[in-house]
Amino acid sequence: MTAPTLPDAARILDLATGYMVSQQLFQASRIGLFAAVADGADTVTAIAERCGIGERIARILADAMASQGLLGRTDGRYTVAPDAEAYLTGGASALDLAPFLTFLSEISYPHWLQFARTVDTTEPGDLQMDDARWATFMAGVMTYNRLHAQEFGRAIDLAGARRALDFGGLSAEFALAVMARNPELHTTFAYAPGFDDGIAEAVEAAGLAGRSTVEPTDTATGAPEGPYDLVFANHVIHRFGAEENAAIFRRLRAAAEPGATLTVLDFFLDDDAEQRGIDALHAGEYLVIDGTIVYPESEVRSWLAEAGWEVREKVALPGSPRVLVATAV
Template sequence: MVDQPVRRVFVPPQSGDPNPDQPPPLNPARITGVASGFMTAKALFVAAEVGLFAALPDDGATAETIAQRCQLPVRSARAIADLLVATGLVEHDGERYRNAPDTEAFLAGRGPLDMRAMLRYWDLVSYPTWTRASTAFRTRQGVRAEQLSEEQTRAYESSVALVTAETAADLAEAYDFGPHTRLLDVGGGIGTFAKPILRAYPRLTATLLDLPDVVDVARAEVAADAFADRLDLVAADVFVDPLPAGHDVVVVANFLHLFSPERNLELLARLAEVVAPGGRLLLVDWFRDPAAPHPATRLGSGEFLMISGGDTYEASDVTGWLDQTGWTPVEHLPLAAPAGLIVAERVG
């Protein structure tokens, strides 16, 4: 009997020039890398929480310096930094650690975009929710806690605002709100979409509708805005409570993806009941391209399922729902990828 060679589990990825006449031997590096990804993800979240990236100057810092600045034990500072070196987010020359260029730009608080709010959401809300992913994928039911703490709600809304700010600005430019007088923003969060619209159209007034805990956060976010007197905040469940009437344009942004097709049909039908014939409905969402799904929609399909049983939908799905609920599709406009805008009109 010939002894089989022992297979190593932890093998670094192959490097060097491959032999064109012989395929490289298979190894499990990709599998172990993906499977252990939760460890590096959590290290990333902790690093952002303790301010590790902000603590690294251009010329780098030793583990001892990181520990002092971040109030960590030296061994912990070294362990977190080493995990991030493996991802490429942190660089190490044998003595000093420094931010990679993209890390410096987006995680140190000194660049053009600060993505730490997204990491905070993933840490406080998304990460614990995904521990129940098996149930969600098997049942198509959301598994996130029904009630978020105030800290979790702020983390969620801040992350959504970060991700959708570009899309919100695009919407205010792509659609002419000039003919309208009163806007209803359904699931409006902390006003990410309503604010740029009101800023661009001084004669427009608006109502932001969202759940009570979200509205509590939104009040503080819009209180100091110059247009605060033109934005009413209404705490309500759009599927249960009476909907405010008197609006000639409705924005539903990044909301359909949170729910099943059946719930979206219910939502669109309810909105049709409070909008007069000729009123407009603006649906902004991450519409899935089945031929070439955008990376964000790949992540979103799982995340929206975990939150509340949602998904990313194709534009054809949405226009089909409109046809069934008293709306006529008017046009489909691209926004910042992968977002798009579907405009519909209330049937007379």
Template sequence: MTTTPATPERIVDIAVGYMAAQQLFAANRIGLFPALAAGPSSAAELASRTGRPEKITRILGDALSSLGLLSRVDGRYALTPDTAAYLGGGGLDLAPFLTFLETISYPHWQQFAHTTDTGEPGALDLTGDRWDTFLGGVMVYNALHARMLARAFDFSDVKNLLDLGGLSASFALEALRANDVLRATFVYDPRSVPSVTEAVASFADRVSVSGAPTAEAQPAGEFDLVMVNHVVHRFSVDENRAILRHARAAAAPGARLLLLDFFLDDDVVPRPLDVLHAGEYLVIDGTVVYPEAEVRGWLSDAGWRPVDRLTLPGSPRVLVAEAV
């Protein structure tokens, strides 16, 4: 019997991962991707457009080509389809999310040793313009999640939607765009009501927005779809149990629940995005990525029957449940 020899490659690749991240952040910051939107370019041409030294644009171009974010043919770099769609001006621009990661998240991870030793979050500085950077990045990342969900879930048969306690109106907005007869009710933390009302203004005749603390909100109605997006990790076990009970009380029999968040799974190989965010949420503000098995128990206790799990590209997972 032959065995595959042990190799250090995976260890080294992970250990130097921050180098790849920093070069992605740098390319985003200097405008390398928009500079390539017009077509393939040399390092010298990129240096001229970005105002940076040619040795830098060569290093960044080569690094991102090695990672599959650019292509390199005869010394000329070009956007790949993924990069063109999400960083090159061809659709949803993730640049604010990368700026958040570079300027807020990455430096904050320097405190992860403290978090590892104590289980406590680091000190998060959101003074000055850092709050705008934080919020801008988070909302763009939520917009990505909403688009991925709209591709994975069919909203065409939904008539009456409840969006309960989320961080962003993007999810319900995608549903409203996909379904001309859909009506949506937003019940958000009172602090979010003005921004949500502004975000949904173009659908004012099909939406209502009200404020209530998420853990206490008890919406009235018989909704055929309830969305609870990025709520679970922000609340305690008891609060989550209450939120799911209140969601069930507002749902018609047979209604669906979409519970979107990062979860710790019991798969043979855990999905990296979920477990990495467990560290991110803990070090940033002490919030919790819960085990999926535990969350499924809360659902069952609240009168929801889990029926599916959607894994969204570059985004959280969604537990789909039915009201019983």
């Protein structure tokens, strides 16, 4: 009798040891390994000298990053992969993700050590924040938002809009990315007090001065006055309860003209044949960090439909949330 053929356990072990990869990435970023290689320190000896570490750990980190494709390795010399060069080489990066990796290393990862309690109680862990940790938290989150905004601007076609409302967001970068491609677009930023700081400066720094208005507005209860032909509700829904979100979308519909476009950017749990991994992972992240919610997409769609928004498209942004694009009907 032939013994049954068993599947191998490689996938399970890859998942179980994933924290080893992330920890080595965090430290490679912290010591400037990618910038060193990009600048020509392309051997173990040169990496060790440039980064101020021993040759043994230089070899371990460089080979670990090569195993993940972030570095190339040929005859003992390393090169930086295009994605690592764009995001991991410090000041030379197109968008430096180092502050986000620091957040993951110093805030998120230690917090996940409380996840067993969260599983048993459905309660978030204790962040135990002081001023320094809050600074690390916000620098990381806003860096990640800049990545989201970059991908949003590249993937979502909002040409032709003239009057936009950016409601309740956490970062002006999303609207700025769209405004940079649409010279006729004026945006009203209706952000909660405390979240509206720095918007005018960000608009001016982007070279878009004179094309925005800032109106401090409570996100949960504010009723903006329109009409607008474009509405952003990006990174809003995970911060509020279901009834609050349903009411927010009703008020946004009241401020929108017929045919206006709404974007809802967030992570979603879906009913697709295969759940997108990054959304499901962030459902755990949001819960263990502060108890906020990654909602099922079907529930979000029900709020939109009830409020008079018809979803016409769903766009998955690389390394970032998804976007539901809806039309005011």
